[in-house]
Amino acid sequence: MSRPVYIVDGARTPFLKARGKPGPFTPVDLAVQCGRPLLMRQPFAPEAIDLVVLGCVNVIQDEMNPARVAALRLGLGDETVAFTVQINCGSGMQSIDTAYRYIRDGSHQMILAGGAEALSHAPLVYRHEATEWFGDMARARSPVDKLQTLADLRPNFFSPVIGLERGLTDPITKLNMGQTAEVLAHRFNIDRATADAYAVESHKRLARAQESGALKTEVLPAFARSGEAYERDDGVRPDSSLEKLGKLKPVFEPPYGKVTAGNSSQITDGASWVLLASETAVEAHGLTPIARIVDSEWAALDPSIMGLGPVLASTPLAQRHDLGVTDIDLWELNEAFAAQVLSCLAAWQDDDFCREVLGYDAAFGRIDRDRLNVDGGAISLGHPVGTSGNRIVLHLANALKARNGRRGIATECIGGGLGGAMLLEAA
Numbered sequence: 138m139s140r141p142v143y144i145v146d147g148a149r150t151p152f153l154k155a156r157g158k159p160g161p162f163t164p165v166d167l168a169v170q171c172g173r174p175l176l177m178r179q180p181f182a183p184e185a186i187d188l189v190v191l192g193c194v195n196v197i198q199d200e201m202n203p204a205r206v207a208a209l210r211l212g213l214g215d216e217t218v219a220f221t222v223q224i225n226c227g228s229g230m231q232s233i234d235t236a237y238r239y240i241r242d243g244s245h246q247m248i249l250a251g252g253a254e255a256l257s258h259a260p261l262v263y264r265h266e267a268t269e270w271f272g273d274m275a276r277a278r279s280p281v282d283k284l285q286t287l288a289d290l291r292p293n294f295f296s297p298v299i300g301l302e303r304g305l306t307d308p309i310t311k312l313n314m315g316q317t318a319e320v321l322a323h324r325f326n327i328d329r330a331t332a333d334a335y336a337v338e339s340h341k342r343l344a345r346a347q348e349s350g351a352l353k354t355e356v357l358p359a360f361a362r363s364g365e366a367y368e369r370d371d372g373v374r375p376d377s378s379l380e381k382l383g384k385l386k387p388v389f390e391p392p393y394g395k396v397t398a399g400n401s402s403q404i405t406d407g408a409s410w411v412l413l414a415s416e417t418a419v420e421a422h423g424l425t426p427i428a429r430i431v432d433s434e435w436a437a438l439d440p441s442i443m444g445l446g447p448v449l450a451s452t453p454l455a456q457r458h459d460l461g462v463t464d465i466d467l468w469e470l471n472e473a474f475a476a477q478v479l480s481c482l483a484a485w486q487d488d489d490f491c492r493e494v495l496g497y498d499a500a501f502g503r504i505d506r507d508r509l510n511v512d513g514g515a516i517s518l519g520h521p522v523g524t525s526g527n528r529i530v531l532h533l534a535n536a537l538k539a540r541n542g543r544r545g546i547a548t549e550c551i552g553g554g555l556g557g558a559m560l561l562e563a564a
Protein backbone atom coordinates (compact mmCIF):
# COMPACT_ATOMS: atom_id res chain seq x y z
CA MET A 138 0.00 0.00 0.00
CA SER A 139 1.23 3.47 -0.88
CA ARG A 140 0.88 6.01 1.93
CA PRO A 141 0.91 9.81 1.57
CA VAL A 142 4.20 11.51 2.41
CA TYR A 143 4.26 15.11 3.58
CA ILE A 144 6.91 17.78 3.83
CA VAL A 145 6.06 19.37 7.16
CA ASP A 146 9.01 21.72 7.59
CA GLY A 147 12.57 22.38 6.51
CA ALA A 148 15.37 24.87 6.86
CA ARG A 149 18.78 25.64 5.50
CA THR A 150 21.83 27.68 6.35
CA PRO A 151 22.70 30.75 4.36
CA PHE A 152 24.83 29.66 1.39
CA LEU A 153 28.35 31.00 1.90
CA LYS A 154 30.71 31.52 -1.00
CA ALA A 155 33.98 29.57 -0.81
CA ARG A 156 36.65 32.22 -0.82
CA GLY A 157 39.85 30.27 -1.49
CA LYS A 158 40.32 28.96 2.05
CA PRO A 159 38.33 26.72 4.41
CA GLY A 160 35.18 28.49 5.53
CA PRO A 161 33.88 28.68 9.12
CA PHE A 162 31.83 25.46 8.95
CA THR A 163 32.41 21.82 8.03
CA PRO A 164 29.55 19.88 6.39
CA VAL A 165 28.32 18.58 9.77
CA ASP A 166 28.67 22.03 11.38
CA LEU A 167 26.41 23.36 8.65
CA ALA A 168 23.91 20.53 9.09
CA VAL A 169 23.80 21.17 12.84
CA GLN A 170 23.53 24.95 12.44
CA CYS A 171 20.23 24.72 10.58
CA GLY A 172 19.11 21.39 12.03
CA ARG A 173 19.08 22.55 15.64
CA PRO A 174 16.68 25.50 15.27
CA LEU A 175 14.57 23.44 12.89
CA LEU A 176 14.12 20.76 15.56
CA MET A 177 13.58 23.32 18.27
CA ARG A 178 10.56 24.74 16.49
CA GLN A 179 8.86 21.31 16.32
CA PRO A 180 6.18 20.23 18.79
CA PHE A 181 7.85 16.82 19.29
CA ALA A 182 11.09 15.66 20.91
CA PRO A 183 13.99 14.94 18.50
CA GLU A 184 13.84 11.22 19.40
CA ALA A 185 10.53 11.01 17.51
CA ILE A 186 12.52 11.06 14.28
CA ASP A 187 13.01 7.49 13.02
CA LEU A 188 15.86 8.02 10.58
CA VAL A 189 18.31 10.61 9.28
CA VAL A 190 19.50 10.53 5.67
CA LEU A 191 22.04 13.10 4.51
CA GLY A 192 23.51 13.79 1.09
CA CYS A 193 27.13 14.87 1.03
CA VAL A 194 29.57 14.69 -1.88
CA ASN A 195 32.85 15.73 -0.26
CA VAL A 196 32.83 13.97 3.10
CA ILE A 197 35.73 15.14 5.25
CA GLN A 198 37.93 12.67 7.12
CA ASP A 199 36.85 13.80 10.60
CA GLU A 200 33.17 13.32 9.80
CA MET A 201 32.82 9.90 8.19
CA ASN A 202 29.12 9.13 7.72
CA PRO A 203 28.20 12.77 8.36
CA ALA A 204 24.52 11.80 8.71
CA ARG A 205 25.26 9.90 11.90
CA VAL A 206 27.64 12.55 13.25
CA ALA A 207 25.02 15.23 12.61
CA ALA A 208 22.23 13.11 14.15
CA LEU A 209 24.20 12.61 17.34
CA ARG A 210 25.21 16.27 17.52
CA LEU A 211 21.54 17.19 17.02
CA GLY A 212 20.60 15.12 20.05
CA LEU A 213 18.57 12.51 18.19
CA GLY A 214 19.86 9.81 20.51
CA ASP A 215 22.05 6.74 20.17
CA GLU A 216 19.20 4.65 18.76
CA THR A 217 18.54 6.77 15.65
CA VAL A 218 19.82 5.16 12.46
CA ALA A 219 21.53 7.63 10.13
CA PHE A 220 23.23 7.14 6.80
CA THR A 221 24.84 9.25 4.12
CA VAL A 222 24.06 9.11 0.39
CA GLN A 223 26.19 10.32 -2.50
CA ILE A 224 25.20 10.72 -6.14
CA ASN A 225 27.02 13.97 -6.85
CA CYS A 226 24.63 16.89 -7.23
CA GLY A 227 21.71 14.52 -6.74
CA SER A 228 22.73 13.68 -3.17
CA GLY A 229 20.46 16.15 -1.35
CA MET A 230 17.46 15.04 -3.41
CA GLN A 231 18.39 11.38 -3.09
CA SER A 232 18.14 11.74 0.68
CA ILE A 233 14.55 13.03 0.32
CA ASP A 234 13.69 10.33 -2.19
CA THR A 235 14.96 7.61 0.14
CA ALA A 236 12.94 9.07 3.00
CA TYR A 237 9.88 9.44 0.78
CA ARG A 238 10.00 5.78 -0.24
CA TYR A 239 10.44 4.52 3.34
CA ILE A 240 7.46 6.50 4.58
CA ARG A 241 5.36 5.69 1.51
CA ASP A 242 5.99 1.99 2.07
CA GLY A 243 5.04 2.25 5.73
CA SER A 244 8.29 1.29 7.48
CA HIS A 245 8.95 4.79 8.90
CA GLN A 246 6.83 7.68 10.20
CA MET A 247 9.16 10.66 10.39
CA ILE A 248 12.51 11.20 8.65
CA LEU A 249 14.96 14.08 8.53
CA ALA A 250 16.47 14.21 5.04
CA GLY A 251 19.19 16.68 4.23
CA GLY A 252 22.20 17.74 2.25
CA ALA A 253 25.43 19.25 3.57
CA GLU A 254 28.45 20.41 1.68
CA ALA A 255 31.44 22.58 2.48
CA LEU A 256 33.22 22.96 -0.84
CA SER A 257 35.67 25.36 0.80
CA HIS A 258 36.89 22.33 2.79
CA ALA A 259 37.44 20.13 -0.29
CA PRO A 260 40.57 18.10 0.43
CA LEU A 261 43.87 18.91 -1.22
CA VAL A 262 45.01 15.73 -2.91
CA TYR A 263 48.73 15.07 -3.30
CA ARG A 264 50.26 13.30 -6.28
CA HIS A 265 50.71 9.56 -6.24
CA GLU A 266 54.49 9.93 -5.88
CA ALA A 267 53.98 11.82 -2.61
CA THR A 268 51.73 9.09 -1.21
CA GLU A 269 54.29 6.44 -2.15
CA TRP A 270 57.09 8.48 -0.58
CA PHE A 271 55.16 8.84 2.69
CA GLY A 272 54.63 5.04 2.66
CA ASP A 273 58.35 4.38 2.10
CA MET A 274 59.21 6.80 4.89
CA ALA A 275 56.80 5.06 7.29
CA ARG A 276 58.31 1.67 6.42
CA ALA A 277 61.97 2.83 6.75
CA ARG A 278 63.16 1.36 10.03
CA SER A 279 66.81 2.28 10.48
CA PRO A 280 68.24 5.80 10.37
CA VAL A 281 70.12 4.81 7.17
CA ASP A 282 66.88 3.67 5.48
CA LYS A 283 65.24 6.93 6.52
CA LEU A 284 68.12 8.99 5.10
CA GLN A 285 68.00 7.04 1.83
CA THR A 286 64.26 7.60 1.53
CA LEU A 287 64.73 11.27 2.34
CA ALA A 288 67.18 11.52 -0.55
CA ASP A 289 64.41 10.31 -2.92
CA LEU A 290 62.21 13.27 -2.00
CA ARG A 291 61.51 15.66 -4.91
CA PRO A 292 59.80 19.04 -4.40
CA ASN A 293 57.31 18.36 -7.22
CA PHE A 294 55.87 15.46 -5.17
CA PHE A 295 54.07 18.14 -3.22
CA SER A 296 52.53 20.14 -6.01
CA PRO A 297 48.90 19.48 -5.06
CA VAL A 298 46.22 18.13 -7.33
CA ILE A 299 43.29 20.35 -6.40
CA GLY A 300 40.62 18.10 -4.96
CA LEU A 301 37.62 20.13 -6.02
CA GLU A 302 38.71 20.39 -9.67
CA ARG A 303 39.01 16.64 -9.67
CA GLY A 304 35.58 16.22 -8.13
CA LEU A 305 33.99 18.44 -10.77
CA THR A 306 35.51 16.51 -13.68
CA ASP A 307 33.71 13.57 -15.21
CA PRO A 308 35.85 10.46 -14.72
CA ILE A 309 34.78 8.83 -17.99
CA THR A 310 34.68 11.69 -20.51
CA LYS A 311 37.32 13.75 -18.65
CA LEU A 312 35.20 16.85 -19.29
CA ASN A 313 34.77 19.17 -16.35
CA MET A 314 31.22 20.27 -15.56
CA GLY A 315 31.70 23.65 -17.25
CA GLN A 316 32.79 21.92 -20.44
CA THR A 317 29.63 19.79 -20.43
CA ALA A 318 27.68 23.08 -20.35
CA GLU A 319 29.72 24.29 -23.34
CA VAL A 320 28.75 21.10 -25.22
CA LEU A 321 25.09 21.94 -24.63
CA ALA A 322 25.51 25.64 -25.47
CA HIS A 323 26.93 24.57 -28.82
CA ARG A 324 24.24 21.96 -29.47
CA PHE A 325 21.32 24.25 -28.62
CA ASN A 326 22.84 27.50 -29.95
CA ILE A 327 22.78 29.31 -26.63
CA ASP A 328 24.42 32.67 -27.14
CA ARG A 329 26.46 34.54 -24.57
CA ALA A 330 24.04 37.45 -24.10
CA THR A 331 21.11 35.11 -23.40
CA ALA A 332 23.15 33.16 -20.86
CA ASP A 333 24.28 36.38 -19.18
CA ALA A 334 20.74 37.76 -19.13
CA TYR A 335 19.58 34.58 -17.43
CA ALA A 336 22.30 35.03 -14.78
CA VAL A 337 21.43 38.71 -14.17
CA GLU A 338 17.81 37.71 -13.57
CA SER A 339 18.87 34.99 -11.12
CA HIS A 340 20.68 37.59 -8.98
CA LYS A 341 17.77 40.04 -9.17
CA ARG A 342 15.26 37.38 -8.09
CA LEU A 343 17.33 36.24 -5.14
CA ALA A 344 17.93 39.84 -4.04
CA ARG A 345 14.19 40.51 -4.24
CA ALA A 346 13.38 37.37 -2.23
CA GLN A 347 15.92 38.35 0.43
CA GLU A 348 14.52 41.86 0.69
CA SER A 349 10.89 40.78 0.81
CA GLY A 350 11.45 38.34 3.68
CA ALA A 351 10.33 35.41 1.50
CA LEU A 352 13.22 33.29 2.81
CA LYS A 353 12.65 34.05 6.50
CA THR A 354 11.54 30.62 7.70
CA GLU A 355 13.73 28.79 5.22
CA VAL A 356 17.13 30.41 5.81
CA LEU A 357 18.26 30.35 9.44
CA PRO A 358 21.33 32.24 10.66
CA ALA A 359 24.52 30.29 11.31
CA PHE A 360 26.92 31.24 14.09
CA ALA A 361 30.65 30.51 13.82
CA ARG A 362 32.83 29.63 16.81
CA SER A 363 34.34 33.12 16.47
CA GLY A 364 30.90 34.50 17.31
CA GLU A 365 30.36 35.84 13.81
CA ALA A 366 26.81 35.48 12.51
CA TYR A 367 26.04 34.56 8.89
CA GLU A 368 22.52 35.59 8.01
CA ARG A 369 22.09 35.60 4.25
CA ASP A 370 23.31 33.98 1.07
CA ASP A 371 26.42 35.99 0.37
CA GLY A 372 27.05 35.17 -3.31
CA VAL A 373 24.22 37.39 -4.50
CA ARG A 374 25.21 40.40 -6.64
CA PRO A 375 22.13 42.57 -7.10
CA ASP A 376 24.22 44.98 -9.18
CA SER A 377 24.79 42.33 -11.86
CA SER A 378 24.21 43.68 -15.34
CA LEU A 379 24.59 42.50 -18.91
CA GLU A 380 27.37 45.01 -19.32
CA LYS A 381 29.38 43.73 -16.34
CA LEU A 382 28.83 40.08 -17.16
CA GLY A 383 29.69 40.70 -20.80
CA LYS A 384 33.22 41.68 -19.77
CA LEU A 385 34.00 38.31 -18.14
CA LYS A 386 36.10 35.85 -20.12
CA PRO A 387 34.96 32.29 -20.85
CA VAL A 388 36.48 30.03 -18.19
CA PHE A 389 36.18 26.52 -19.54
CA GLU A 390 36.59 26.92 -23.33
CA PRO A 391 38.52 30.14 -23.92
CA PRO A 392 38.36 32.24 -26.01
CA TYR A 393 35.04 31.38 -27.72
CA GLY A 394 33.10 29.55 -25.02
CA LYS A 395 29.89 30.89 -23.48
CA VAL A 396 30.40 29.85 -19.86
CA THR A 397 31.93 32.43 -17.51
CA ALA A 398 32.24 32.96 -13.77
CA GLY A 399 29.17 35.21 -14.05
CA ASN A 400 26.82 32.69 -15.65
CA SER A 401 28.01 29.59 -13.72
CA SER A 402 26.85 28.38 -10.34
CA GLN A 403 29.19 29.48 -7.57
CA ILE A 404 31.36 27.28 -5.37
CA THR A 405 29.71 27.47 -1.99
CA ASP A 406 29.17 25.95 1.48
CA GLY A 407 25.70 25.22 2.85
CA ALA A 408 23.31 22.69 4.32
CA SER A 409 19.58 22.06 4.09
CA TRP A 410 17.06 19.76 5.78
CA VAL A 411 13.55 18.67 4.87
CA LEU A 412 11.36 17.03 7.49
CA LEU A 413 9.09 14.32 6.06
CA ALA A 414 6.17 12.77 7.87
CA SER A 415 3.49 10.13 7.35
CA GLU A 416 -0.19 10.85 7.89
CA THR A 417 0.07 9.03 11.23
CA ALA A 418 2.92 11.29 12.37
CA VAL A 419 1.10 14.41 11.15
CA GLU A 420 -1.94 13.49 13.25
CA ALA A 421 0.03 12.27 16.26
CA HIS A 422 2.07 15.48 16.55
CA GLY A 423 -0.45 17.98 15.17
CA LEU A 424 1.84 18.97 12.29
CA THR A 425 0.83 21.20 9.37
CA PRO A 426 2.04 19.84 6.03
CA ILE A 427 3.44 22.31 3.51
CA ALA A 428 3.38 19.96 0.54
CA ARG A 429 2.94 16.34 -0.43
CA ILE A 430 5.52 14.40 -2.40
CA VAL A 431 3.62 12.85 -5.27
CA ASP A 432 6.34 10.96 -7.11
CA SER A 433 9.99 11.02 -8.16
CA GLU A 434 12.12 9.91 -11.07
CA TRP A 435 15.80 9.36 -11.88
CA ALA A 436 17.25 9.17 -15.38
CA ALA A 437 20.60 8.37 -16.96
CA LEU A 438 22.20 9.81 -20.09
CA ASP A 439 25.52 10.41 -21.85
CA PRO A 440 27.81 12.04 -19.22
CA SER A 441 29.03 14.67 -21.71
CA ILE A 442 25.48 16.10 -21.86
CA MET A 443 24.66 15.53 -18.19
CA GLY A 444 23.10 19.02 -18.09
CA LEU A 445 20.01 17.64 -19.86
CA GLY A 446 19.34 15.37 -16.87
CA PRO A 447 16.33 17.50 -15.77
CA VAL A 448 14.64 16.96 -19.14
CA LEU A 449 15.12 13.21 -19.06
CA ALA A 450 14.00 12.88 -15.45
CA SER A 451 11.10 15.31 -15.18
CA THR A 452 9.33 14.75 -18.51
CA PRO A 453 8.53 11.06 -17.85
CA LEU A 454 7.48 12.09 -14.35
CA ALA A 455 5.01 14.64 -15.73
CA GLN A 456 3.85 12.16 -18.38
CA ARG A 457 3.20 9.46 -15.77
CA HIS A 458 0.74 11.85 -14.08
CA ASP A 459 -0.79 13.13 -17.32
CA LEU A 460 0.62 16.59 -16.76
CA GLY A 461 1.46 18.96 -19.57
CA VAL A 462 3.85 21.87 -19.32
CA THR A 463 1.17 24.33 -18.19
CA ASP A 464 -0.07 22.03 -15.42
CA ILE A 465 3.15 22.66 -13.50
CA ASP A 466 2.82 25.95 -11.62
CA LEU A 467 6.43 26.19 -10.46
CA TRP A 468 9.73 24.66 -11.52
CA GLU A 469 12.94 24.58 -9.51
CA LEU A 470 15.58 23.56 -12.03
CA ASN A 471 19.00 23.65 -10.45
CA GLU A 472 21.10 26.34 -12.12
CA ALA A 473 24.39 24.49 -12.62
CA PHE A 474 25.09 26.85 -15.52
CA ALA A 475 22.86 29.34 -17.35
CA ALA A 476 23.70 27.65 -20.66
CA GLN A 477 22.65 24.31 -19.18
CA VAL A 478 19.27 25.58 -17.91
CA LEU A 479 18.63 27.31 -21.24
CA SER A 480 19.53 24.11 -23.08
CA CYS A 481 16.94 22.20 -21.05
CA LEU A 482 14.33 24.83 -21.96
CA ALA A 483 15.36 24.59 -25.61
CA ALA A 484 15.21 20.77 -25.58
CA TRP A 485 11.67 20.88 -24.19
CA GLN A 486 10.63 23.14 -27.08
CA ASP A 487 12.37 21.09 -29.74
CA ASP A 488 10.00 18.78 -31.69
CA ASP A 489 12.80 16.51 -32.91
CA PHE A 490 14.44 16.19 -29.50
CA CYS A 491 11.14 15.43 -27.76
CA ARG A 492 10.20 12.91 -30.44
CA GLU A 493 13.53 11.14 -30.67
CA VAL A 494 14.72 11.26 -27.08
CA LEU A 495 11.51 11.44 -25.03
CA GLY A 496 9.15 9.54 -27.33
CA TYR A 497 6.62 12.42 -27.44
CA ASP A 498 4.58 13.22 -30.58
CA ALA A 499 5.76 16.82 -30.49
CA ALA A 500 7.61 19.27 -28.23
CA PHE A 501 6.78 19.18 -24.50
CA GLY A 502 6.42 22.94 -24.62
CA ARG A 503 7.69 26.26 -23.38
CA ILE A 504 8.32 26.72 -19.67
CA ASP A 505 7.34 30.23 -18.72
CA ARG A 506 10.28 32.05 -17.07
CA ASP A 507 7.77 33.38 -14.51
CA ARG A 508 7.31 29.82 -13.25
CA LEU A 509 10.98 28.89 -13.24
CA ASN A 510 13.38 29.45 -10.33
CA VAL A 511 11.20 32.27 -9.10
CA ASP A 512 13.50 33.28 -6.23
CA GLY A 513 16.85 32.78 -7.94
CA GLY A 514 19.03 29.71 -8.07
CA ALA A 515 22.53 28.34 -7.88
CA ILE A 516 23.99 31.11 -10.08
CA SER A 517 23.10 33.73 -7.47
CA LEU A 518 22.87 31.50 -4.39
CA GLY A 519 25.78 29.19 -5.05
CA HIS A 520 25.78 25.45 -5.44
CA PRO A 521 26.99 23.37 -2.48
CA VAL A 522 26.74 20.28 -4.62
CA GLY A 523 25.45 17.74 -2.05
CA THR A 524 22.92 20.27 -0.72
CA SER A 525 21.35 21.89 -3.76
CA GLY A 526 18.97 19.03 -4.58
CA ASN A 527 17.58 19.31 -1.07
CA ARG A 528 17.29 23.07 -1.23
CA ILE A 529 15.29 23.07 -4.45
CA VAL A 530 12.71 20.65 -3.01
CA LEU A 531 12.46 22.68 0.20
CA HIS A 532 12.13 25.93 -1.69
CA LEU A 533 9.61 24.51 -4.12
CA ALA A 534 7.40 23.44 -1.21
CA ASN A 535 7.63 26.90 0.35
CA ALA A 536 7.19 28.74 -2.95
CA LEU A 537 4.08 26.71 -3.84
CA LYS A 538 2.57 27.68 -0.53
CA ALA A 539 3.56 31.34 -0.81
CA ARG A 540 2.15 31.64 -4.33
CA ASN A 541 -0.91 29.43 -3.89
CA GLY A 542 0.49 27.09 -6.51
CA ARG A 543 -0.91 23.61 -6.91
CA ARG A 544 1.92 21.55 -8.40
CA GLY A 545 5.63 21.91 -8.88
CA ILE A 546 8.64 19.98 -10.08
CA ALA A 547 12.15 20.22 -8.59
CA THR A 548 14.78 18.84 -10.91
CA GLU A 549 18.53 18.81 -11.38
CA CYS A 550 21.36 17.61 -13.53
CA ILE A 551 23.88 15.26 -12.00
CA GLY A 552 27.54 14.86 -12.93
CA GLY A 553 28.29 11.45 -14.42
CA GLY A 554 25.18 11.63 -16.61
CA LEU A 555 22.13 11.46 -14.37
CA GLY A 556 19.06 13.54 -13.68
CA GLY A 557 16.64 13.65 -10.76
CA ALA A 558 13.12 15.05 -10.44
CA MET A 559 10.47 15.24 -7.77
CA LEU A 560 6.81 16.16 -8.19
CA LEU A 561 5.16 18.03 -5.30
CA GLU A 562 1.57 19.05 -4.69
CA ALA A 563 0.53 21.76 -2.26
CA ALA A 564 -0.89 20.20 0.90
Ligand SMILES: CC(=O)CC(=O)SCCNC(=O)CCNC(=O)[C@H](O)C(C)(C)COP(=O)(O)OP(=O)(O)OC[C@H]1O[C@@H](n2cnc3c(N)ncnc32)[C@H](O)[C@@H]1OP(=O)(O)O
Pocket residue numbers: 224225226227305314315340374376377378381382385388397398399400401402403404473474520522550551552553
Ligand atom coordinates in the same frame (compact mmCIF):
# COMPACT_ATOMS: atom_id res chain seq x y z
C1 LIG B 1 28.37 18.16 -10.08
C2 LIG B 1 27.08 17.66 -10.52
O1 LIG B 1 26.70 16.53 -10.14
C3 LIG B 1 26.22 18.41 -11.51
C4 LIG B 1 26.31 19.90 -11.53
O2 LIG B 1 25.57 20.62 -10.92
S1 LIG B 1 27.51 20.59 -12.46
C5 LIG B 1 27.91 22.10 -11.63
C6 LIG B 1 28.85 21.86 -10.51
N1 LIG B 1 29.48 23.09 -10.13
C7 LIG B 1 30.49 23.63 -10.85
O3 LIG B 1 30.97 23.05 -11.81
C8 LIG B 1 31.03 24.93 -10.37
C9 LIG B 1 31.09 25.93 -11.50
N2 LIG B 1 31.72 27.16 -11.07
C10 LIG B 1 33.06 27.27 -10.98
O4 LIG B 1 33.82 26.33 -11.23
C11 LIG B 1 33.60 28.61 -10.54
O5 LIG B 1 32.57 29.38 -9.99
C12 LIG B 1 34.25 29.36 -11.74
C13 LIG B 1 35.53 28.61 -12.15
C14 LIG B 1 33.30 29.44 -12.93
C15 LIG B 1 34.58 30.79 -11.33
O6 LIG B 1 35.36 30.73 -10.18
P1 LIG B 1 36.05 32.05 -9.59
O7 LIG B 1 36.99 32.60 -10.60
O8 LIG B 1 36.56 31.71 -8.25
O9 LIG B 1 34.78 32.98 -9.49
P2 LIG B 1 34.61 34.41 -8.86
O10 LIG B 1 35.83 34.78 -8.10
O11 LIG B 1 33.31 34.43 -8.15
O12 LIG B 1 34.46 35.33 -10.10
C16 LIG B 1 35.53 35.59 -11.01
C17 LIG B 1 35.40 37.01 -11.49
O13 LIG B 1 34.14 37.19 -12.10
C18 LIG B 1 33.48 38.30 -11.51
N3 LIG B 1 32.04 38.04 -11.42
C19 LIG B 1 31.43 36.86 -11.11
N4 LIG B 1 30.10 37.04 -11.10
C20 LIG B 1 29.86 38.33 -11.41
C21 LIG B 1 28.68 39.08 -11.55
N5 LIG B 1 27.47 38.54 -11.37
N6 LIG B 1 28.81 40.39 -11.87
C22 LIG B 1 30.02 40.95 -12.07
N7 LIG B 1 31.20 40.28 -11.94
C23 LIG B 1 31.09 38.96 -11.62
C24 LIG B 1 34.07 38.39 -10.10
O14 LIG B 1 33.98 39.66 -9.58
C25 LIG B 1 35.49 38.00 -10.35
O15 LIG B 1 36.20 39.13 -10.84
P3 LIG B 1 37.58 39.52 -10.19
O16 LIG B 1 38.48 38.33 -10.44
O17 LIG B 1 37.93 40.76 -10.93
O18 LIG B 1 37.27 39.71 -8.74
